[in-house]
Amino acid sequence: MPWAFLIVAGLLEIGWASAMKQSAGFTRLLPTLLTFALMFASFGLLAAAMRSLPLGTAYAVWTGIGALGAFVVGLLWFGESAHPMRILAALLILAGIALMKWAPAG
Template sequence: MAWVYLGIAGLLEIVWAFAMKQSDGFTRLGPSIVTLVAMIGSFVLLSLSMKSLPLGTAYTIWTGIGAVGAFLVGILWLGEQANAMRIAAALLIVGGLLLMKLSSPA
């Protein structure tokens, strides 16, 4: 169950990052509320996953999901640049996440 919590926590990190961008420096109420609620949910689920997963594994995967997810949201919804070097960097992060998962205790 810890891996499920961690995956959802990572997805919520993507949500709060996107909502924070949409909040325009916390000047728009709706996105500001979504940011705070998603942050709290993400932190709670991360902490639950850490009950049985090692700190380094849980935190690395959580931030990696958020980083790659925010990168993809930026490209797909915000029209940010997608060049070969940025895509290669994201793929390296994904590779690191896979290695972290494979090297962690079951």
């Protein structure tokens, strides 16, 4: 169950980062409220996952999911650059997430 909490927490991180972009520096009320609601839920699930998972693994995977997901959202919804070096960087983040998942915890 901790891995499920961690994955959902990472997905919520993508949501709050995207809402933060839409908040225009916290000047738009609804995206700002959504940012903080998703942030609270994401942190709560991360904390629940950390009850069982090592700190380094949980935090690295959480931020990796968020970073990779925010990158994809940026490409698909905000028209950000799909330069090959950016794609390679995203693939390296994905590889890091996979290695953290499969690495021995002890």
